[in-house]
Amino acid sequence: MRNIELKEKPIGGYIELQLPPGEEYYPSLLGVNTGRNCLEYILRVKGYETIYLPYFTCDVLLEPIKKLNVELKYYHIDPNLDPIIDFDVGEKECFVYTNYFGLKDKTVAKLTSEVKNLIIDNSQAFFSNPHSHIDTFYSCRKFFGVPDGAYLHLTGLIRLALKADTSINRFSHLIKSIDVGIEEGYTDFVNNNRVLFNNNIREMSSLTKRILSGIDYQYCRKRREDNFRYLHEFLKDRNQLRIEADEINGPMAYPFLYYKSDLKQQLISRKVFVPTYWPNVFEWTTKDMFEYGLADNLVALPIDHRYTEADMKRILTCINQLL
Ligand SMILES: Cc1ncc(COP(=O)(O)O)c(C=O)c1O
Incomplete structure (x- = not known):
């Protein structure tokens, strides 16, 4: 009986940070703590042994690759930022393409029918919808005032049971920038980015989700x-x-x-x-x-x-x- 009482919604007390109500942009995708951990999620669920990554991308993507001992092969892009694919992608291999600056939707569409085990990194392309049969991930802090948060569109039925993340300890730059100025918050921004290194996969935090739900x-x-x-x-x-x-x-x-x-x-x-x-x-x-x-x-x-x-x-x- 006591347990049930504890779970009941508290009434009264202080008033919390007030955020506008609304809906997330991708309510049906999996909410994860970071983009790199979405890649970890995909690698774990699909069991890929080798990954092709462009030379032109962010090194935090190496975190899950090293953690899961996946073999890494780099590939080149051409002056249009399109991939140069002069190799075959094998059964146990996957190929990551970055939708650069959110400007490569056409290339992504073309690759979806040409490349096996394709993974689209939409960290720079928040507004580009996923293709239904292609594993795709997003990173929210590149576009909005959140400290972390990512979305994963994952094909297949396997899902991991995840604990929820908390974001309170990496929030300072976001509020400092409003109260004292963006330059004053820069050191906090750098430190809070560092806190994102080598974290376990978690579900997106309630705080990040709430902020993302209030965005126009x-x-x-x-x-x-x-x-x-x-x-x-x-x-x-x-x-x-x-x-x-x-x-x-x-x-x-x-x-x-x-x-x-x-x-x-x-x-x-x-x-x-x-x-x-x-x-x-x-x-x-x-x-x-x-x-x-x-x-x-x-x-x-x-x-x-x-x-x-x-x-x-x-x-x-x-x-x-x-x-
Ligand atoms: C292209 C690209 N992909 C993935 C990531 C990883 O996103 P997150 O920081 O949410 O793990 C980043 C940057 O951090 C990125 O620039």
């Missing part, structure tokens, strides 16, 4: 698309990456490829904070490789829901002064 996704997607188109209009002639801008779908960033090695640093010194995708690529490749140049020279310009045309103008002004 249509607004976020539209702002991204408007900002992207605005930048593209002014940068397309100088951009050495070919982009098909008419079919964008809430992309992650505007990838501006321009072979001028200090452009990223110059922008950062003008407080336009652009990341490097991905620093590990410099270790995985040599200077003569396409992926090395990409990691060095690709400037991922921010276009997310926080920004309007005025912010895009400021970015363009900086770029015009620097080129």
Whole structure:
């Protein structure tokens, strides 16, 4: 009797953080704590022994590969960021393709009928729906103000029993940025990213789920698309990456490829904070490789829901002064 009483919803007491009600964007997908752990989930359930990974991706994906002792083989991408597949994928092997910047939906669609045991990494493509017969994962913090959280579309019937994660100890940068400023929260951001290393697979935390349920996704997607188109209009002639801008779908960033090695640093010194995708690529490749140049020279310009045309103008002004 006492146990039942304890589980009853408490009434009264203090009022908790108030978040807008709503629904998650992918309510029917599995909620997991991180993108890398979605990959672990797939590897565990499918029992793959070898994995093909692009040279151009994030090294945290190595966590599950090492943990499960899966053999790793790298492959190259071409100047359109499409995979160069000059090998066969075997029965016990899988092939991961990253939907770069959320701009590679067409390539993904093509691969779904061409590549065996395909896994799509949509960490950079939150708004790209999964294909029903393809294992696909997402990472939420690249798009929204959450400390962790990922979605997994998993084919087949096997599911793992997972404990729920908690996010309270990696939340500080998100609230610091509002109360004291984004630059003041940066050290916390770095530390909280570090806390995500080598965690067990867990179900997405209630806190992350609640925040994700209160987001106006249509607004976020539209702002991204408007900002992207605005930048593209002014940068397309100088951009050495070919982009098909008419079919964008809430992309992650505007990838501006321009072979001028200090452009990223110059922008950062003008407080336009652009990341490097991905620093590990410099270790995985040599200077003569396409992926090395990409990691060095690709400037991922921010276009997310926080920004309007005025912010895009400021970015363009900086770029015009620097080129
Ligand atoms: C392309 C890509 N895939 C997967 C991940 C892993 O996502 P998470 O940090 O949620 O594990 C990242 C970054 O962390 C990434 O950049």
